Amino acid sequence: MWREDIRASVAHSRMLGAQGIIDAKDVAAIEAGLEEIAKEIEENQFEWKTEYEDVHMNIEARLIEKVGEAGKRLHTARSRNDQVATDIRLWTRQALGRVIEQSDRLIAVICARAAEEVDTLMPGYTHLQRAQPIRLALHLLAWCEMLERDRGRYHDTIVRLNECPLGAAALAGTSFPIDREATARELGFRQPTRNSIDAVSDRDFLLESLAALAIQAVHLSRMAEELVLWSTQEFGFVEMADRFATGSSIMPQKKNPDMAELIRGKAGRVIGDLVNLLVVMKGLPLAYNRDMQEDKFPIFDAFDTVEQSLAIMRGMVATLVFRRERMRKALDEGFIEATEIADWLTRRGVPFRESHQIVGKIVRFAMAQGKKLSDLSLDEFKEFSPLFDASIYEIMLPERVVELKQSLGGTAKEQVLALLSDFHSRLLDRGIQPEEVWRAERKQE
Amino acid sequence: MWREDIRASVAHSRMLGAQGIIDAKDVAAIEAGLEEIAKEIEENQFEWKTEYEDVHMNIEARLIEKVGEAGKRLHTARSRNDQVATDIRLWTRQALGRVIEQSDRLIAVICARAAEEVDTLMPGYTHLQRAQPIRLALHLLAWCEMLERDRGRYHDTIVRLNECPLGAAALAGTSFPIDREATARELGFRQPTRNSIDAVSDRDFLLESLAALAIQAVHLSRMAEELVLWSTQEFGFVEMADRFATGSSIMPQKKNPDMAELIRGKAGRVIGDLVNLLVVMKGLPLAYNRDMQEDKFPIFDAFDTVEQSLAIMRGMVATLVFRRERMRKALDEGFIEATEIADWLTRRGVPFRESHQIVGKIVRFAMAQGKKLSDLSLDEFKEFSPLFDASIYEIMLPERVVELKQSLGGTAKEQVLALLSDFHSRLLDRGIQPEEVWRAERKQE
């Protein structure tokens, strides 16, 4: 957080100068000194001393060493409480920007893959049971919806945190004639915080960030779970690129989806980080308490973990091989055209609940015979309802079933293409070219 | 959730009628039947049967009992998956509206109290140590800032959840020519959800609600902690109204702040509810899984708990007696004018860090002598810095110290009045008259 600390100190000292609280010479000395310190840290030449408790005190001590009296004036009209609160808001705003971008890039790769798989059919699952045929693309785009909402939550968190606590001092404000609007503006905040006590007691922006990160980590765990399942010999829908899988030390034939498993596991870590800070804040009286220093560990850890998970997931999705023939085969083994037959009857006037019962009987009959529905003769169908005619066979093909689902957001091609095109526009608006992001990932192979 | 279920079913059947999927007669029968059922439930005449698994099936079964064939057509072009998702979004949207209103009413009462206490001074605390004199009103308004952010989070959650999943059917959409825009509109949603798989797999709006509720519960626990502390004989800053305190079964002299303790404890419950659903959703493959039925318990429990806590806190704050003399006395016992003396020196050219050290020595000197700072003679002050003159005594009065903190959001009267007036306008804009809410609460005594 040293970057943020220096940036905020520069803004503070400029404001002190502009308000005549310290003189221009001091401002210049402070600014030059801080720049040098930044360079020292950047180049790993800065000696961090534990006798100065934290980053902030280390930098100030070094500044005084470098520029003398001027350095001792930097802390005029501020306290460590508002300084820390400002630094951590700057850091978090930046970090939220990063996870937004990472989310966008993952969306981009998924969209690129979905665009290629518009005609790939697979079973859609509920309760992990084959339910109805769907387009793989629609399933992949469901992941994008989750990521879009994550993005939205990050964005809202930025808007809410974007107020500057600098100038709240210890908790009550200051008697120096400071200009809080000026520092807020220089640091890119929408406005100063409104209440000096709240300014130093509040860590909502961290709790809100952690909650959004935990929800995204859960999303990633759901995708990861699907990739683990799809990688099994039993499903066999995908094959991972080698760099995302590992062999076994004792079973040379295995290709373990390690990276997907790790991402799934890491949901625990981010949820743990959220719980950590909620517990820390529970029951704390105002204003600042040292317990709040414990905010840094979970927030750094959670952002790191989610950023890594997003990057790995991006690479993994980019390089997956979809085994279309296995997906197609799975479609043929179930009775996943059953709903469509019930709907066919309903369209012919049978009340929905009755159609449902009729088809239930047909399925049980077919299972008992060891047949697929399409193997039944028209006479057999007619046993269950006289309404059946030869057109019923037309809707038993998965290719036909998916095309019938023309309702908005359904699995018909037109609907899927519309969704894809919408995501494409959004990404372009954000300066992202899906195909390029995908290509960049594949190059690493 | 039966209200939401009936409301959504009415909208669905009207749309089916408008699209010609069922005929007008059926629509009328369904609507009339559902109205009667609503009345039956309202009047406790409805017989819930466990053989029908849930609310939705109970209502549909009763409808078929009442209106026959038409009832069997209601479920055309929908599935329990999209039906449940719609009902729970309707319920949650409503519940979020309620906690927003409850937050506003608590803000109103706090503002009313703050307005009366603008001239009440107390020590501001950091690390639970007396730090600087502040206005009680500024401290109370810090609570309002927390509640305003809670409100903002609830609002953002409403915006994000306000899409209608009805018509996604089981997971893939439907082959009936439904009009999802129409049902979305009728049910007050901004638009239909975009992806039918996501529509039935997504519970983000519940996770986001729970996170916002947990953060508010933590806020309430912080206020409650302060009320518990302030109620101790040691602090003695407030006295609770009898209905929020209880005596002891064995110690008749005690007045225990039970309601504040309960609110503090209930943070655990809401955090537990949040963890519950995060764990449920972790690693679930798409689309619907029965685990997700476990979403109802934590969401009902968390909304109930927070609504109750808000209501109790409102009554408790409305009826607190502030013991101004005890607060004032606490101001005289510390050395909380020390910062101001350091700032006085800094304004006279001593670098801040040096002023700080000088005042540190003065405080230690006074403590050793068993004196307050204002008891030291000017000569004694001059021992530490020749810059001191008689004007230093002027800033040792708490009344004077608070007035010096004129920075934006600081504890000077003008700043506090500005904040109060801003909250007042916001509340009026939301149709809330602070004084009236306060009066209403006090009437219950």
Place this chain on the structure above:
Amino acid sequence: MWREDIRASVAHSRMLGAQGIIDAKDVAAIEAGLEEIAKEIEENQFEWKTEYEDVHMNIEARLIEKVGEAGKRLHTARSRNDQVATDIRLWTRQALGRVIEQSDRLIAVICARAAEEVDTLMPGYTHLQRAQPIRLALHLLAWCEMLERDRGRYHDTIVRLNECPLGAAALAGTSFPIDREATARELGFRQPTRNSIDAVSDRDFLLESLAALAIQAVHLSRMAEELVLWSTQEFGFVEMADRFATGSSIMPQKKNPDMAELIRGKAGRVIGDLVNLLVVMKGLPLAYNRDMQEDKFPIFDAFDTVEQSLAIMRGMVATLVFRRERMRKALDEGFIEATEIADWLTRRGVPFRESHQIVGKIVRFAMAQGKKLSDLSLDEFKEFSPLFDASIYEIMLPERVVELKQSLGGTAKEQVLALLSDFHSRLLDRGIQPEEVWRAERKQE
């Protein structure tokens, strides 16, 4: 908790009588009165009044109504603090006994099933990839190991909680000449608690119970996950009995493993309960605080949830159909004899790491040819190592591979039978006949 309250009150009043603190007549009146009250409650004739805050006060008030003065003497030398602490320990001890018994009964059913499936082979999985052939029985017995540890934790919790707080009074003990040993003995506690302040501040036994319950809920979620997986069309290893599965409202052909999904989901609930109480207790000063009244909700909820899950899991396992042919088929499709071939080479002097590499190459060669390992000719094998001879084909049969793993706890028949027999003895020692428990469950079909 009324039963525990009455039981503890009877013990308390007897002790007061024995010590001459109240007279024998009063003891008799109190005891008779409490017995009547117990009957009233049992028969639903007791009128609970909200003006008496809780169960304890309701019972005492009714007692005074019934027996007058004597009733007013019952609370002599005790406080609600030690009374509540005693009641909740009694309740929890009982509840722990119940989950121990339920765990045993689940172990019994699993053992009964395992005994029948000793010769059933299936793939053992790591990373959800087929790894090595194992006996289904060994896998089922791994579940029993988890349940045995759960049992051990419950038992340790009972031992640690089994001290009686009665007589600690509000927090400091009492000036009446009570006999705490006597009440402890009568209530079946090992001894009185040692420190009166700790006696009323401590809720460790609840935290420890919740932790043990959460760990068991996680175990149940792991078993449930496996049942969900094994129920998929892709795995097809088991079929659920109808009462543990449900059809779909729109897809008549599906058989959803709802009960397994619910058990999996309920892990969230129990983990949430644990977090709840940890948060409640965090940072609470001694001795009693009202926050601690929030202990009841999570503890009741967690015990209920786990008891239900254990009972459902027992029924579900008892009535599962194992589809042995599908498991056997899965064995033939992988390369799960690879490890055995590597070990074969190692036994012939090839260093393990080299054997591993050699077999890796063979597997890749076979995959490229679309062959199984057993399809390769001896010449082909010899290409990779001259050590190979015809005996290599003997170890490629799953039946042979499992028999080779003779190490303690391995999958060879003798090892599995030894484990089974050990569990059988343990259960008999606990008075449980596995076959009978299984039979009882199947009868419900």
Place this chain on the structure above:
Amino acid sequence: MWREDIRASVAHSRMLGAQGIIDAKDVAAIEAGLEEIAKEIEENQFEWKTEYEDVHMNIEARLIEKVGEAGKRLHTARSRNDQVATDIRLWTRQALGRVIEQSDRLIAVICARAAEEVDTLMPGYTHLQRAQPIRLALHLLAWCEMLERDRGRYHDTIVRLNECPLGAAALAGTSFPIDREATARELGFRQPTRNSIDAVSDRDFLLESLAALAIQAVHLSRMAEELVLWSTQEFGFVEMADRFATGSSIMPQKKNPDMAELIRGKAGRVIGDLVNLLVVMKGLPLAYNRDMQEDKFPIFDAFDTVEQSLAIMRGMVATLVFRRERMRKALDEGFIEATEIADWLTRRGVPFRESHQIVGKIVRFAMAQGKKLSDLSLDEFKEFSPLFDASIYEIMLPERVVELKQSLGGTAKEQVLALLSDFHSRLLDRGIQPEEVWRAERKQE
């Protein structure tokens, strides 16, 4: 964990040698090689390479580099799954030993302090309201009870984890004629684990450790909360040694109890670690999954955090100054003799509930008059009950009240001394001399 890995490898290779699976020369080479590697690591000369995924592979690769073929034989008859499970059990057993010892040393210091404060009286609190006079020593010993239970939980966890998974191999055991009893014995385990699948799937010992650590962290947060409260100017019961407190950057007079606040906050971290691993394990199918690699982070973090907190708490308690006069003063300001007066009446035949009401009226009367109870005249007392006589004044002295509470575990001196003596014996049995531990801590000042 490298130490554990080497130790387990040595035991494994010796067993392989003893069983004739590898020859004696290889055993000697492996052992010598591993010793050298241990030395390299110890002396920071070991080059960790990221291409070898983890500690285990790094060590094996280096071994092969050093000793060639023999090194390639080390992994015979084991897999990374049982190797990792063994290493982490060894590590955890050690770490549990450390927190047991740290708990004992904290108990020792608290006991030493309590022994000096047997005659110090203070108010005992419930609901943070002054309730009854107690001995400070009894309060301090209540902390020791918590720590004793923590110790017990750690001990039970060691007993349950103390089984050796080595030899379970990947999940099914091995075809080599290994001797699992031998390795278990050599590594100090009670016995080998019983089921090879469970051996590699189980992380209960980590969950159980984390639960015990979280409960202890909550205990430490409760003690820390009390130290923070007692350090306020309002309570003023203790003063922290300088090294556990810090000044403020802007308020030179403050002495903030930073270390106590940090310990309080760190409860969040440990609870977060527990939640982390519970979430990781939720819903994982058997046997090993890579998610489980996420177990290391929370377990290392939680042990570190609790060990640090215990050490800091020990130093803090050792160096606290108890301000006896402030505690005594607090006793005089309440009405904390009220219970005793009610008991006095009860001993004279007034039913307890009536005594309670009578004393309630007396207290209210005294409060209205602005008097203490001891200021009331005997006539005034007689107004409330004719039973009062002059002896009532004797029990109003706190010194007398505490001595009346002679019940087992009560606050009378004899009871407190008995408790102290019991702790003293226990500590001596564990080889700990309380006074010495205390002295050692004070020396650091």
